[in-house]
Amino acid sequence: MDVKLKKELENYNYLKSKAIAAFREGKLEQALDYAYVAATYAWSVHLGIWYDEELEYLLSKIGECVNEGKDKFKYNLNKNQEKQKDVKSIAYVVSSLNDVGGHSEVLRQWVDILSNFVNDQYLYITNVSNLPTKYSYLNNFKNKGITIKQLDHNDSYVDRIKELIEYLGNDLPDITILFINPNDVIAVTTLLTIPNKPYVIFFNHADHVFWLGRNIVDLLVEWRSESVKYSKKFRKIDKSCIVPLTTNIKPQKVSKTFYDIPENSTLSISVGNFYKVLRDPDWDFFKTIEELLEKFPNHYHLFVTNPPPRNVLEKYLPADPDTRQRLIIDGPLPHLEAVYGVADFLIETFPCAGGMVRVEAMACGLPIIAIRNKKFSLLSETDALPPDYPFIASTEKEVVRYSSEFIENPEIRDQVGKWLYKYYKQKFSPEKVREILSSIIKNKINGENKVEMQSNFEELSYNLEYAYSWSRKNSRFGPNRNLLFQSILKQSAFSGRHRFKFYIESIKNREFISKKELVGSIVLAVVGWRGGILCKSLVLKRRMKFNVKK
Incomplete structure (x- = not known):
């Protein structure tokens, strides 16, 4: 194994051990922060890790502690669900949405298509990266009668998990469809926690990297047959089907x-x-x-x-x-x-x-x-x-x-x-995808997990050293830098001592991407998360004014 790759695997396991240690000390928010950064590491730098049972088990135990003492009956989602033949409501859980990129576009298409099959649709946005979602199509969703609930990007992860549990408990969706980032500890912890959770469909948009969520999947939706092969071999997931990408774009002829x-x-x-x-x-x-x-x-x-x-x-x-x-x-x-x-x-x-x-x-x-x-x-x-x-x-x-x-x-x-x-x-075509999604809904109604696959299962073409080298050269990920930002961009349990340690280690390992960031980070390390949230608010307002002027 490549020496650098081996060292980075050690770094990943160290972050995971810190998450476990924080949990054992009863520090749930710190445990979630370490777990988030560990997952971000494995997502950003291809380490040959496709899933992590130990990390997901930790999240399930954190969820038990977060939900402890609550009215369990309220969150025991629809015990008669298995007998129910009609899918009346769908909830989409997303980490964030953007105007540019295929991930948000696929969600938009699915919302439009599935509105023909259900009475109620809900959209929960976790904002796990601690920045607000700015997506121009949100108003269109609202106009279509979709209930949108954004978790506050300044709140702690623990508070956001509690809130998402409450939303799911009140809305009682029959199906939950995940369009989440690979590091979404909020969504995954929530669904690992709820007894008799709703049927979970996981859209595997980040199919070439590590992601959290393997143990909450009832049906894994792939968008290509190549992913089916990887998920079966490396993630050990058999319950999958293919829903191809689609578009209704029409070319505009210009000179x-x-x-x-x-x-x-x-x-x-x-x-x-x-x-x-x-x-x-x-x-x-x-x-x-x-x-x-x-x-x-x-x-x-x-x-x-x-x-x-x-x-x-x-x-x-x-x-x-x-x-x-x-x-x-x-x-x-x-x-x-x-x-x-x-x-x-x-x-x-x-x-x-x-x-x-x-x-x-x-x-x-x-x-x-x-x-x-x-x-x-x-x-x-x-x-x-x-x-x-x-x-x-x-x-x-x-x-x-x-x-x-x-x-x-x-x-x-x-x-x-x-x-x-x-x-x-x-x-x-959209018509073909509508037909396939309709089949998935019907199979859920009939209690089936699998939909016909169309993969030829040829030999995989996967070189770990190449994948690691390519991802590392194109990634700016630094574990200490990310931990520092976790401690200042939302309500945090990290102390000033933690923040200065993250800052010093970021300098030692050359993790800051610019001198401006290096200088600004020392100020934020001093003022902590309250000052960090204030600075974030001012920056976002300034950007909004700039975009309006443009």
């Missing part, structure tokens, strides 16, 4: 001149978070795009992402002024209809592709240069391509070669785009 691109030029696009194109020994996204632009002087490439600061971005841009001018970096953009409408084809981000982007491109009839990562298949493999699709690149040279075919042959682009759109309509 290329809208992006200052000559109308007679060709344009390829890539869409995805910036981390998906960085730091890999086998793939160099920017070098490959630069090579393509140099080969075709009349070709442009648009990368829609969340770009880093300009001084960082400069390191990746081509040196040649003309080539640099034809590489356009934009984003983040919440609406991509015009981007898909103006493009000639999509080059997926690499070494890590995006599942929702592939489906959206197909729905828009856009040809795709798909990516295959042979060292970690969950970074690229989805079911969203025909089985005999030829334009799947596993090297940089293949990306350039397939792109060249699309640039030089508009007829091929047209044929491939129509082919992919037809496949989308057959396998990934």
